[in-house]
Amino acid sequence: MALKRRVSGVIPEELVEKVPSSFEIIGSRGGAVAIVEIPPELEEYKLAIAKAIMEMNKHVRAVLRKVGGRSGEYRLYNYEVLVEGPTEVIHKEHGYYIKVDPTKVFFSSRDQTDRLDVAKRVAEGERVLYLFAGVGPYAIAIAKFAKPKFIFAVELNPWGFKYMVENFKLNKVKNAVAIHGDVKIVAPLLKRKFDRVLLTLPLGAYQYLPAALECLERGGVVHFYHLGREEDPFKEAEDVAMRACPDCKILAKRIVRDYAPGVYKVRLDLCKP
Ligand SMILES: C[S@@+](CC[C@H](N)C(=O)[O-])C[C@H]1O[C@@H](n2cnc3c(N)ncnc32)[C@H](O)[C@@H]1O
Structure with missing residues (x-):
């Protein structure tokens, strides 16, 4: 919802409902990567959406757009890079740390x-x-x-x-x-x-x-x-x-x-x- 609200002045009213209501953040305050699904109808506005995600999450250094589903033996997504930045991050959950680069694993x-x-x-x-x-x-x-x-x-x-x-x-x-x-x-x-x-x-x-x-x-x-x-x-x-x-x-x-x-x-x- 927050993302839709943030881009509502930038994206034509009739397309705002296509803006994803959520996206994944992997990482922590030291640096994070955002992963988002953007439908083809919003192609023209993909960078505006990426910018809005970065404004909402100050620790995000890179924004990736999922292209298709997971594939291959390693079960990876293909990504389109919307904002280039480091993709190796340290994610924190339940008090422990997970170092990962979601483009590789x-x-x-x-x-x-x-x-x-x-x-x-x-x-x-x-x-x-x-x-x-x-x-x-x-x-x-x-x-x-x-x-x-x-x-x-x-x-x-x-x-x-x-x-x-x-x-x-x-x-x-x-x-x-x-x-x-x-x-x-x-x-x-x-x-x-x-x-x-x-x-x-x-x-x-x-x-x-x-x-x-x-x-x-x-x-x-x-x-x-x-x-x-x-x-x-x-x-x-x-x-x-x-x-x-x-x-x-x-x-x-x-x-x-x-x-x-x-x-x-x-x-x-x-x-x-
Ligand atoms: C769905 S992921 C789950 C990864 C991890 N358990 C997690 O929850 O983050 C499946 C993993 O299995 C690995 N994998 C696929 N085929 C494999 C195989 N034959 N032997 C060992 N690992 C394999 C992939 O590289 C991938 O990292």
Whole structure:
């Protein structure tokens, strides 16, 4: 709403409703990047919108416009640079720090409530396997709010791995190990059992469910992420999960956040009998 109000004198009245009501800010007072979706009808006004965002958020140094959806193995957006500036930032959430460059590696500040929810479920002494770890935010949340025995975190994108290592140092996380590699190859090589496995790849995690279950202790929990249609957000997730593990019990279901119009990112917590 605030952005619409701010640009209302600059953009023709009939187009103001097309101005996004929100945008993502990644970073903190030391410097932030703003990420915004601007529809084609507002092409002519994109720089005015970027300027308004910078005026509203004094610590924003760069404004990026999303072009299309996330793509590729690393799940990155293509961006049009509206205001050029540094894109490596230190984001702060729940009292911990996440160093990230969103042009190089996946990060969503909108998953922060889910991170806290997962972290609060971790019991003392648990062995945690975090697959598709990006810059490591779930591991940091778990290390901060729980007392796991250890966390193994696996990421393919070399930038993700680099930032994850830095983030563990930045947050003085001692009992987490960052592993650079492909989950397909790394998971079977771990040759150990875990009490909890995070499968944080909503587009495709189902293919890795058998491997995740293989790594899981009996009675352990998999946090399985998937996408679901608004009409019945959990249906497809439940179907694929039950196909991979007919005996698994669903402990919890959660809508994590909007993913696209009419589509949610959802989480199922599955317990292996
Ligand atoms: C949806 S992102 C989640 C990242 C992180 N968990 C977070 O919440 O910020 C999925 C991540 O999985 C990584 N990835 C994709 N395929 C992979 C694979 N086969 N092995 C390891 N990591 C992979 C991507 O590079 C990306 O960083």
